[in-house]
Amino acid sequence: MLARLLMLGDEELLIDVCWALSYVTDGGDDKIDFVIENGVVPNLMEQLDKGPKLMTPAMRALANVVTGSAEATQAVVDAGFVTKLAPCLASSKMQTRKEACWACSNITAGTVDQVDAVLHSAMMPLVIERFEKDEYDVKKEAAWVVANVMHGFKQEPTHEAAQRIWKLVQMGCIKPMVSMLESNDPAVQKLMLEALGNLLAAGEELGKSAKGDNVFTAAFDEAEGIDKLEALQEHENEEIYDAAVALLEKYFGEEDEEDQNLVPNTAANGGFAFGAQPLGVQAQPAFAF
Numbered sequence: 001m002l003a004r005l006l007m008l009g010d011e012e013l014l015i016d017v018c019w020a021l022s023y024v025t026d027g028g029d030d031k032i033d034f035v036i037e038n039g040v041v042p043n044l045m046e047q048l049d050k051g052p053k054l055m056t057p058a059m060r061a062l063a064n065v066v067t068g069s070a071e072a073t074q075a076v077v078d079a080g081f082v083t084k085l086a087p088c089l090a091s092s093k094m095q096t097r098k099e100a101c102w103a104c105s106n107i108t109a110g111t112v113d114q115v116d117a118v119l120h121s122a123m124m125p126l127v128i129e130r131f132e133k134d135e136y137d138v139k140k141e142a143a144w145v146v147a148n149v150m151h152g153f154k155q156e157p158t159h160e161a162a163q164r165i166w167k168l169v170q171m172g173c174i175k176p177m178v179s180m181l182e183s184n185d186p187a188v189q190k191l192m193l194e195a196l197g198n199l200l201a202a203g204e205e206l207g208k209s210a211k212g213d214n215v216f217t218a219a220f221d222e223a224e225g226i227d228k229l230e231a232l233q234e235h236e237n238e239e240i241y242d243a244a245v246a247l248l249e250k251y252f253g254e255e256d257e258e259d260q261n262l263v264p265n266t267a268a269n270g271g272f273a274f275g276a277q278p279l280g281v282q283a284q285p286a287f288a289f
Helices: 011-024 029-037 041-047 052-065 070-078 081-089 094-108 112-119 123-133 136-155 159-171 174-182 186-207 217-222 225-234 238-251
Strands: none
Touching: 011 029, 011 041, 011 052, 029 052, 029 070, 041 052, 052 070, 052 081, 052 094, 070 081, 070 094, 070 112, 081 094, 081 123, 094 112, 094 123, 094 136, 112 123, 112 136, 112 159, 123 136, 123 159, 123 174, 136 159, 136 174, 136 186, 159 186, 174 186, 174 217, 174 225, 186 217, 186 225, 186 238, 217 225, 225 238
């Protein structure tokens, strides 16, 4: 019945139907699959173009669907959800932008093809823009989009997976990632430290065809990433401290005996203090409620 009501033209009725479907899909995979089987996805998609009153509940329902199985997510992607999300990221309503990023993060947590559907869409540069310039609640959801893409390299550390991270770097992802290390939320800091670890590991993979140099360390340093990692050596959370030290030690330790500014000095607390000069390499021009 809800599926049939979605085909009517009364706005107030459609708003209530979309909210009802958003509550139905806020459950297990069996409920999500049942909604898909009843053919509501294409009609829900149409509501995204009918103004904010309908966009909000319709997007919530569709975003709930992509929290389901890979097959459920693919059904929504195939219906054009990724393309429809782009205007939502430009909404004047913070909640709409936040939910659009949340929906996108659920897609990038899916299969390689689903990640690529986002990565090669017009939406991804908008997500990076939200990540850098929006309010904190939106930035946090955008951070999950980026982190999920980078987690793909950890799962399958191939050159192809590293190329996906390279694409994000070209869009300007490093600066907002580094900025989020200053968050007051330890969970977000841990998320970014893990994502940055994946980014730097991908830089090593890509560097195998570039004289062995890590292709991301210079850009990371220019974004003041080393300074932020050093600051985290004072963090009261042991996991954050350990993760920061591990990145400094692995990627920014002694590499050239002639450049004393890059040699880490052991501090009293066992951390590392680096020289003030940046790495002398040209930078490369990149969930839940």
